[in-house]
Amino acid sequence: MRFLLDDERRAFARSLDGLLTAADTPAVARAWAAGDHAPGAAVWRRLADTGVFTLVAGEEYEGVGPLPVDVAVAFVELGRHAVPGPLVETAAAAALLTRLAERGVTAPAKRLLPSLVAGETRATLALPGTGPYVLDADAASLVLAVEAGQVRLAPGTVRVRASRDPPRRLAKPLPGGEVLASGPAVAGAARWALRWAALATAAQCLGVGAALLDRTVAYVKQRTQFGVPVGSFQAVKHRLADVLVGLEFARPLVFGAAVTLHEEGWGDVAAAKVAAAEAAYRSARAALQLHGAIGYSSAYDLSLWLLKARALRGAWGSVSHWRGLSLPPAPTGSRRPVSPGHPG
Amino acid sequence: MDLDFTPWEEEFRLRARAWLAAHVPRSPLPSLETEEGFAAHRAWEGELAADRWSVVAWPEEYGGQGVDLVSWLLFEEEYYAAGAPARVSQNGISLLAPTLFDHGTAEQRARVLPPMARGEVVWAQAWSEPEAGSDLASLRATARPVAGGWRLSGQKTWSSRAAFADRAFGLFRSGPRAERPHQGLTYVMFPLDAEGVTIRPIGRLDGKPAFAEVFLDDVFVPDEDVIGAPGDGWRIAMSTARAERGLTLRSPGRFLATADRLVRLWHAYGDPADTALRDRVADAVIGARAYQLFTWAGASRIRAGGTLGAESSLNKVFWSEYDIAVHEAALDLLGAEGELTGAEAGAAAPGTEGQGVGDRDAKAQDRGDRGAEGQGAGDQGAKGQGAEGQGAEGQGAEGGCGDPSAWTEGYVFSLAGPIYAGTNEIQRDIVAERLLGLPRGRR
Numbered sequence: 001m002r003f004l005l006d007d008e009r010r011a012f013a014r015s016l017d018g019l020l021t022a023a024d025t026p027a028v029a030r031a032w033a034a035g036d037h038a039p040g041a042a043v044w045r046r047l048a049d050t051g052v053f054t055l056v057a058g059e060e061y062e063g064v065g066p067l068p069v070d071v072a073v074a075f076v077e078l079g080r081h082a083v084p085g086p087l088v089e090t091a092a093a094a095a096l097l098t099r100l101a102e103r104g105v106t107a108p109a110k111r112l113l114p115s116l117v118a119g120e121t122r123a124t125l126a127l128p129g130t131g132p133y134v135l136d137a138d139a140a141s142l143v144l145a146v147e148a149g150q151v152r153l154a155p156g157t158v159r160v161r162a163s164r165d166p167p168r169r170l171a172k173p174l175p176g177g178e179v180l181a182s183g184p185a186v187a188g189a190a191r192w193a194l195r196w197a198a199l200a201t202a203a204q205c206l207g208v209g210a211a212l213l214d215r216t217v218a219y220v221k222q223r224t225q226f227g228v229p230v231g232s233f234q235a236v237k238h239r240l241a242d243v244l245v246g247l248e249f250a251r252p253l254v255f256g257a258a259v260t261l262h263e264e265g266w267g268d269v270a271a272a273k274v275a276a277a278e279a280a281y282r283s284a285r286a287a288l289q290l291h292g293a294i295g296y297s298s299a300y301d302l303s304l305w306l307l308k309a310r311a312l313r314g315a316w317g318s319v320s321h322w323r324g325l326s327l328p329p330a331p332t333g334s335r336r337p338v339s340p341g342h343p344g
Numbered sequence: 345m346d347l348d349f350t351p352w353e354e355e356f357r358l359r360a361r362a363w364l365a366a367h368v369p370r371s372p373l374p375s376l377e378t379e380e381g382f383a384a385h386r387a388w389e390g391e392l393a394a395d396r397w398s399v400v401a402w403p404e405e406y407g408g409q410g411v412d413l414v415s416w417l418l419f420e421e422e423y424y425a426a427g428a429p430a431r432v433s434q435n436g437i438s439l440l441a442p443t444l445f446d447h448g449t450a451e452q453r454a455r456v457l458p459p460m461a462r463g464e465v466v467w468a469q470a471w472s473e474p475e476a477g478s479d480l481a482s483l484r485a486t487a488r489p490v491a492g493g494w495r496l497s498g499q500k501t502w503s504s505r506a507a508f509a510d511r512a513f514g515l516f517r518s519g520p521r522a523e524r525p526h527q528g529l530t531y532v533m534f535p536l537d538a539e540g541v542t543i544r545p546i547g548r549l550d551g552k553p554a555f556a557e558v559f560l561d562d563v564f565v566p567d568e569d570v571i572g573a574p575g576d577g578w579r580i581a582m583s584t585a586r587a588e589r590g591l592t593l594r595s596p597g598r599f600l601a602t603a604d605r606l607v608r609l610w611h612a613y614g615d616p617a618d619t620a621l622r623d624r625v626a627d628a629v630i631g632a633r634a635y636q637l638f639t640w641a642g643a644s645r646i647r648a649g650g651t652l653g654a655e656s657s658l659n660k661v662f663w664s665e666y667d668i669a670v671h672e673a674a675l676d677l678l679g680a681e682g683e684l685t686g687a688e689a690g691a692a693a694p695g696t697e698g699q700g701v702g703d704r705d706a707k708a709q710d711r712g713d714r715g716a717e718g719q720g721a722g723d724q725g726a727k728g729q730g731a732e733g734q735g736a737e738g739q740g741a742e743g744g745c746g747d748p749s750a751w752t753e754g755y756v757f758s759l760a761g762p763i764y765a766g767t768n769e770i771q772r773d774i775v776a777e778r779l780l781g782l783p784r785g786r787r
Contacts, residue, residue, distance in 0.1 A: 001349050001414055003640040004648060009345070069345050217780050232785030234769075237776030244775055245661050252637035253630070259347050271630040320619060323626035330611040 003252070003259075005073065012050075013073050019046055020081035026301040032084035033166035037139045040085050047083075048119020056094035056196060061101075061113035063094070068258035071196070072203040076254075079207025079280075079312075082304045084167035086124040086136040088200040088315075090116060093123035093144055096151065096193035103185035108151065112142060126173055127194050128187075130317045133161075133170040144180075145173040146190045151181040165311035167304070195261055197316050198269050202254045202276035205312050209247050209280035212287040212305045216240065220290055236290055243286045246279035270326035277313040277322075284309035347640065349418070356411065357418045363397060364426035373429045377552050382466075382508040385432035389463025399437055399461045406453065407461030413643045421597035425604070435505055436460045436467030438593050440513050443531070447572040447580045455568075456533070468536065470500040470514030470558055471581075478770050480515070481525040481578060485560060487516035487532055489574075493566040494518070496534060499559050504764075506556040507545050511535050515577045531577035533569040534560075550685065550756045593765065594663045596636035599670070602754075603632035606674050614677055624673040631666045638662075654778035657771040664761030664768060671755035678748050686749020 005013075023046065028039040047053070055070045057063030065071075071091060078087055094116050101109035115121040124134040125144035134157065137143050143154040157171035181189075217240060220231030230236055250272070257272035284306045288295045295302050313319060349357070373388065374381035392398035393407055401416040402408025411419075431437065441460065444453050459465040476483035485498025496516055506512060512534055519528030536543065540563040548554030572580045610625045638659070642652050675682035762768040776782040 002644050004644040232783040237782050238772040241772035241775035249634040252641050253634050256637040323623045326626045
């Protein structure tokens with residue numbers, strides 16, 4: 001048992017952090033929100049150079065995966081820097097195609113995976129039960145729709161709609177298009193893709209929450225009122241302490257879900273999704289409150305993380321949906337006769 | 345990064361499971377808050393110790409098995425999953441013993457630890473005073489140097505387990521406060537049956553005698569019962585305090601077992617349409633897993649040569665709030681039954697079928713009566729149930745989930761969590777200042 005990131009993973013995180021800091025991702029996110037994908041595409045290429053897109057698919061498709069712990073490491077940094085684009089979706093699409101191939105449906109993987117792994121193609125997708133929209137379809141060359149036992153290559157989308165988190169652009173895939181796969185392998189592949197999507201989103205939430213906390217701690221140390229830093233007031237300190245508690249107890253759930261991603265059951269990945277989403281959201285609420293009015297200003301970069309924390313909370317299924325999945329199923333015959341006076 | 349245990353660790357877990365299956369009492373022991381219950385729990389410590397299960401992580405020379413933290417955590421998971429009795433010796437084992445390992449002499453370890461491991465000497469803690477709670481360093485009880493030792497005078501309060509315990513440990517002012525109140529404090533072990541010691545029990549929130557005041561009037565303590573250098577007590581005590589907040593006081597096994605019981609309660613009685621309550625049950629499961637994995641991460645760091653410092657304050661805030669939330673969910677699930685203490689005979693208790701509900705209620709009745717007796721019986725009559733123990737006992741031994749009185753008892757106990765072992769306000773200050781680097785302010 002060694003439940004710690006090794007030096008190699010830490011170095012990977014540091015290199016991503018350095019790369020993304022240098023890339024001025026807040027400006028990239030603002031451009032992306034305005035429909036200018038060029039700066040985002042440049043970041044995407046640099047991420048491809050670090051191997052971020054190789055972590056899901058296996059060797060036969062030129063990947064190095066499956067490496068869920070590395071995916072978690074990467075998406076914490078992607079969240080920390082509010083990187084825009086269909087990053088989770090591309091990882092989930094790789095998982096979908098990989099699992100289809102493992103179940104005998106190899107053609108789509110052979111055709112599509114290598115360019116995803118190389119970072120040349122951006123993919124987006126919709127999975128059953130997690131909402132009708134695909135993210136950033138106008139910036140993706142591959143729009144996958146999984147429904148009714150089929151994986152379709154959608155011919156495009158209905159109009160792109162604005163998210164409350166401006167860099168997230170949402171659209172419904174158009175009906176029709178080429179059917180890439182159908183049959184019994186599809187449902188399992190969709191579930192496998194959803195596990196990766198939930199893991200990556202949870203990790204992203206962790207990064208978003210950490211960025212909000214870091215920025216808020218820095219702000220309350222330098223912001224002075226009543227002649228002292230506002231960060232010296234106990235009401236402020238305790239709120240931020242609670243944010244840290246939330247994030248530090250979500251973190252092991254995210255990495256635990258990565259370690260057990262291949263195991264049966266939804267428990268760990270659901271726990272990670274719920275805890276990270278809640279922790280990030282709590283961080284966002286505290287960040288806005290403790291920044292005061294400047295935090296409410298869209299021109300101030302804090303807004304990029306504030307709004308993303310809310311959007312990611314509901315992405316790939318609500319927290320209540322995932323809470324339901326986190327519970328072990330009822331053993332048969334567990335329900336007992338209800339006694340008089342008992343509410344249940 | 346992995347969560348795999350070695351074949352030896354897996355085998356150790358199975359040995360613990362087998363031993364517990366063969367030895368855990370089938371029906372719960374009487375409450376620790378009674379003389380009878382205290383004696384029964386003391387005997388249980390002896391039974392554990394006879395096969396070296398009372399302090400598995402200690403070196404063999406003191407009665408342990410010399411296993412590391414990871415194996416100890418596995419033992420704890422098995423212990424709570426088996427519904428085994430509360431640990432009457434926990435004060436000593438989790439607070440005093442680590443202090444002796446770090447700061448005591450070989451002579452002190454050889455003299456104090458083996459009888460602690462066997463439950464022959466049960467320890468109480470004596471930190472707080474009427475005017476020194478969160479601001480512990482402002483304490484006033486004194487240790488006055490005399491020939492061959494010290495004379496203790498003053499008052500300690502909220503002293504967990506003091507009424508029935510044999511000995512206690514705490515801090516005493518032995519010198520001037522100098523510039524800082526943390527100087528001039530000495531860490532002392534003292535007998536509770538010595539001349540000059542008076543113990544007065546205090547009823548906790550539900551009226552049960554749970555902790556005590558300890559009055560000391562010129563009580564003699566030999567030099568050999570001072571831990572570390574006189575005047576160095578604050579530094580030594582703070583290492584104990586970290587142990588108390590951290591994973592050695594509340595191992596994840598305890599909360600995994602509680603969450604498991606709550607899930608069974610939900611599956612047996614919950615209304616599937618009540619998703620609000622279902623979400624709280626889910627949060628209990630998620631929180632227990634989070635605490636388990638957080639602890640594995642900490643144990644991995646310690647194995648790799650690291651330490652846990654102020655992180656133990658994150659820990660303490662998390663488990664104390666978590667414990668209350670889980671019990672609140674259980675009480676809400678139980679509905680009207682969640683109000684019952686089990687102290688009245690004849691109360692119908694859904695969820696206890698097949699678990700000998702009659703016996704348990706009779707026992708609860710017995711507990712209640714004796715508790716009341718204890719309170720009226722004067723200084724030595726009541727018990728020092730304090731910051732440890734309770735929670736697992738009698739709630740899961742038979743795979744049960746729903747004895748309302750066990751949940752209400754656990755609920756009352758959980759309410760103390762954010763207060764003892766350093767209030768959560770103090771813990772949040774520590775988190776904010778030492779982990780987030782926020783400036784110190786006026787408290």
